[in-house]
Each structure stands twice: as structure tokens, then as C-alpha cells.
Amino acid sequence: MNNRWTYILPGIVILAALALSSVYIVDPREKALVLQFGQVTQVREKPGLYFKVPFLQQVVRYDGRILGLPTQPLEVTPLDDRRLVVDAFARWRITNLVTFRQATGPEGVRFAQSRLEQILNAAVRQVLGSVNSDAILSNDRTNLMNQIRDLSRKEADSLGIDVIDVRLTRTDLPDQNLASTYGRMKAERQKEAAQELALGNQEAQTIRATADRNALELTSAAQKKAEVIRGQADAERNKIYAGAYSKDPKFFAFYRSLQAYKTALKGSDTTMVLSPNSQFFDFLNSEAGRAGSAAAAKPAGAGN
Template identity: 60%
Template sequence: MTRAPILIAILLALVFVAMNAFFTVDERERAMVLQFGQVKAVKNEPGLAFKVPFIQNVVFYDARIQGLDTDKLEVTPLDDRRLIVDAFARWRIADVQQFRRAVGAGGMTAATQRLQAILTANVREALGAVRSEAVLSADRVGLMNRIRDEARQEAKALGIDVIDVRLKRADLPEENLQATFERMKAERVREATDERARGQEAAQRTRAQADRTALEIISEADRDANIVRGEADAERNRILAGAYSADQEFFAFMRSMDAYRKALTAKNTTIVLGPDGDFFNYLNSPRSARAGSGEPPAPPAIEGEVAPDEPAPADAAPAEPAPADAAN
């Protein structure tokens, strides 16, 4: 009966010692075994591990990827246009022992503060070496990669691996937004004016070329028309000259008929001429002239036919129709 309490006490002591001698490492953690402040072992693999009870203790560190958002930074690029920049980083502990020596007992809080100082310095340095257009354009990716590489190199001393760095925002200060907007608007208006001026210049050149081409075409057409017209007039004159030389009397008769047709077409036309005028030479009947001389009257003459007893001499000039003395 007296041994039972002793055995129970021994068993409880063994359980207590076992609980202090063994510990479990989660897959999301890294464990470091310390003995009087000195690192004795590092457990990176998950599972059950052993330590000396009451002498050694275990410190756990989060092995997952951590996030860090920097404070708003005001940077000044090469063109002196101030920018408000927000950045964030993704990092994790790469070397637990180095991390312990670098941050000491401060742990994750101290590591975050020192990493933020590194990121701030690298962001200012990278953005201060370029113009503001590079921060607001596709070159921004290259700048972020440069900041990440430089921060990763400096963070190795802390046992930290910087996975990625990104710029969330790069804006102008509020007091500069309106002035920048007006300047950008003026630049766009100037570019639009230049484009319109170049378009008007091109349009004027095109119109001038079109007018010149049209003038050349019309001139060539008028020249060809005048040539054809001259050739036609020459041919007409040749035909008329041939007809005139072949029968002068007939030519005079045809011209008189044409004059009659043009002068006597209007219904209200009145012509006052003497009966013996040259205009009606071919309309006068030969009977009236023969009656006064006592000769027998000649048969009625066909219009345009010359009386047989008054032949027209071959070399006589054709009688020109006289113009009307009065009209209307």
C-alpha cells in the first residue's frame, strides 16, 4: 500500500519529463532548439523531435510566406515631378539560424521593421533614377524587378528571402493633379492642332494637284476639239469651194433659198422691199418682164430654174441676197 503513491509520483514525473523532452514541429513552422541562448539544433522538417528537458527550450518561427505593406512614400524622379508611391512585398524566412542572429528576440516584428526600411530605401533609389513617365508606363515592371533584386540581396543578411515586390500605386500629390491635368490637356490640344494643320496641308496639296490635272485635261481636250473643229471647217470650206466652182448659179440659188428659209419663218415677220430688189431675184416671175417688151410670155418657171431666153453667164458672180430693209 505504501508503494502505490510512490509509483504514481514517479509515473507523473516521467510523464512530465517526457512532455518537456519531446516536441512537435508543424509543416508550417521551423523550430530552433536553444540551450542557454545558444542554438543547438534547427528542425526544418515536420514531425516529432527531442530536446533535453529543463535545459533546452524550443523557439518556433512561421515558415509561410508573409506580406508587408510599406507606408506611403513621396519620391522625386529625375524630372522633379513628385509621386506618392505605395509598395508591398512578399517574403519568408529562409535561414532560421541567421534570422535569429539578425533580429534576436524581436522575432517577426523586428524583421518586419528592418525589411520595411530596406524596401523604402530601394524604392526611393530606383524611382529617383528614372523619369516619372517610366513609373507610369510599361517600364514599371522592370523597376519593380530591380527593387526586388536589390531588396533580396540586402535581406539575405537577415535570413529572409524576398519573393516579390510590387508597386500598388504611383500617383501625383493632390496639389499637383490639376496643374498636371491642364498641362497634359494643353499638350494634347497642341498635338491635335498640329495634326489638323498637317491634314489641311495635305488636302491643299491634293486639291492643287487635282485642279492642275483637271486643267491639263480640259486644255488638252480643248486643243483636240479645236484641231478637229479646224479640220472640219477646212473640209467644209473645201467642199463649198468645190461646189461653188462646179456651178456658181446653183450655189447662188441655194444661198438665196437658205436666206428665204431663215427670213420668212416667223409668223409676225414683215419685210418691206422694192419689187426689183436683189433679195427676191429668184421669186420674181419672168412673165412680167416679157409682157412689156411684146414678146410671148414664157412658161412658168420652176422655182430656182433660170429662164431659157435669159441664160446666166458662166463667169458672172452669184447674186448675193439683199438684207431685209425692215422687219417687224
């Protein structure tokens, strides 16, 4: 009896080991391939309990979740020759296990990440090299990132993976180019300021010239109108003088002489030294002057 159990127990252990080695479980977070002599025989993408041939078949597991890949800093040169340092981050996942196995071999995910980083760098250089640096440094870069994603997805399809999304995490200037870039930006701003100042001065000169011309035209018109009014007033004055002279020539001559004396002797400190025989007193010494003086000194209503 004991001898029989001696042979049965090892057999039971061997059968249990064979049974355990033929069972494998696929986790919901992973996918699996069953290989036999290096060739794919089964693809397991759904979670569950599965069986395989012990010792002949091998189960290779892959992460079925969305994976992330940050790239190393990369220098790119946009159209305006301003060098930029760019970092990108990609999200990807395995979509075709057979193609992925054939493309990556035993290294699997590690090889896929290395190859995908090369694909991303090439796509970043191609897309960012076709635009100006202002578009790369702006806040709205969705279109550029979508272009990088589409190019990467097309190239990564041969690896059996799908590039879900690509994001530019950093776009900076290289440290050695900061000083020259800032100097160039400053020069550009100064040039723009000088242009605006020149345009402002030109506009100011135009406005000033227009104002001067308008002022000159208004002044000329006012002077012309003043001369016309002055001429009309002089004509009216001469008309009045002529009418007065025609009514009483002697009195008019006397009045004009008195106005001339008044103008000549105007002022409290005016001194004139004249000879009694001067022509200045001719009218006063004449008969008309004496008659005019008597008529001026005669009280009103004393006679004709």
C-alpha cells in the same frame, strides 16, 4: 512511513517538472533555436519532439511559413517628373535562422519587417525612378516588379530572409497633382489632334492641287482637240463653198445674199426700215439677182 513519503513526493514533483521543462515540441509551421546564455547552440527546422537542458537553455520559435508585408504608400518620381503614389506587397520567409537571430536580435520578425520595408521602399524608388510613368501605369509591369524583387532579395540576404515575390498593388497620381496632370494630358491630346488636323489639311491641299492640275490638263487637251476639229470643219466648209462658187458663181452669190437677208430678218417681230436704194437690196435689183430669183421660182423640170 509517512515521513518517508513526505520527502519522496516533493522529489517526484521536482523530477517531473525538470522532465517537462527539458522537453519541447517544434510545430510543422515553425522553426526553433536553442539558446544558451544568449548563444545559439541548436537549430531545429524539422517538426518533432526535442530535449534541452532545463533552466540553462532557452527555445526561441519563429514562423516558418511564407509571410506577407504590405508597405505604406510611397511617392516616387519617374523620369518624366510625374509624381506617383505607389503601394507594394512583398512575400518573404526566414531561410537562415542563425543569421536572422544575429541580425534581428530579440525583436525578431517585427524588426525584420521594419527593415524589409525600408529595403523595399529603396528598391521601388530606384527601379521606378529609372523609367517613364507610362511604363509604371501600364498593365504589364512584371519586369519592373521582378527588378524590385531582385534588388530587395539581394539586400535582405544579410537578414537571413528570402524575398519570394513583390507586387505593385497601387500606382496612382497624388490628389494635389490630378488637376495639373489632367490639364497636361488634355493639352498633349489637343496638340496631337492639331498635328493630325494640319497633316490632313496638307494632304487635302495636295490632293486638291493634283485634281485641279489634272482637270486643267484634260480641259486644255479637250479644247485643243475641239479647236483642231473646228478648224478642220471650217476648212471643209470653205472647201465646199469654194467648190460650189466655182460651179455657179451667180447662183452662189444669190444664195449667200438670201442667207444674209434671212439672218437679218430673223424673228417674227423684226422690223427694218431701209431705203429702196439701200445697198442691202442691190443684189435683188441687179440683173443677176432678177435672174437668180427667176431661176429659183421656175418649177423643177420646166427647162434648163
